[in-house]
Amino acid sequence: MWNEKYIGLTTYEKGEFKRLANYLLSHTYMVRYEYQSSQQMTLPNYDYQIASRLFGILQDYFAVTGWRLEKDDNYGIMSLINIFDHNRLRIDRFTTLFLYTCRLIYEEEREQVNSFHTVKTDTQAVVEKMRMLGLLDKGKTTQKERIEAQRTLAHHNIIQKMESSAWNNEGNQILILPSILSIISNQGINDMITELDELGVDDDTSTTGEKEE
Structure with a gap:
């Protein structure tokens, strides 16, 4: 025991x-x-x-x-x-899309991933990819959305800010951590485009497998 x-x-x-x-x-x-x-x-x-x-x-x-x-x-x-599927963290639509886009970037860079299994990117690169995928309302996002999404994902050790200073309104250098693989599996990647299409027209909040605080 x-x-x-x-x-x-x-x-x-x-x-x-x-x-x-x-x-x-x-x-x-x-x-x-x-x-x-x-x-x-x-x-x-x-x-x-x-x-x-x-x-x-x-x-x-x-x-x-x-x-x-x-x-x-x-x-x-x-x-x-x-194990009872309780205590799930509810995240807003933008954070959900930011998370999925980070997973896509991680997948695209996996062949170049370092021995720490992290992928380096930045806020602007993630937002630009979201824009290319048509995930942003009218192609725009607010500073508050970006900062809150990154804070949420960083709190759960999914991404990490590389600067020691506070989150910057203009964006930050970030590391996408390997924990993102536990949230969105390889099977999830196979279904990614379909899921993103659905999320693109769904204004409801979404859930991940994490816990509610």
Whole structure:
């Protein structure tokens, strides 16, 4: 049982267990590598290392409470999924389209992807691709839409802002993280054009597999 294993942890490990469990509940995804703007390089994520060490206990704990914790060691992704399909994060239409466009860009750049499994792009490149696909209302978008979409996706470790400063109204350099593969599968890519066509005429809010905050 997870609690028996938990009792055997050190005081420090118990503290990390609690912190990381709460982090996963809030952020849904965790990736093995993160870009450190202060050093201008991608480095191993300490939280991912600790979570991997405690993975068995975390997985058993979440299973008891109705969650499935998964880890992909190939791409370096940890994800938390509700087995009852509850606690889904509702995102607006623009954020949904921004997410799907990021996935398309990731797919197109996969052959050139680096050893960290990240794809570098920027806000303007994503918006321009959305425009080319006819996903923007009258070909336009607002600063508020762009910033809110990026903040939401960054909070869930789907993209990461490369600058240390706040989100810029004019756009930012961003990394598309491999966690995006867990949201939109290869099968999803095969159906992408159809889905995007449907989203292009659907003004309703959409849902992803993440949790509501």
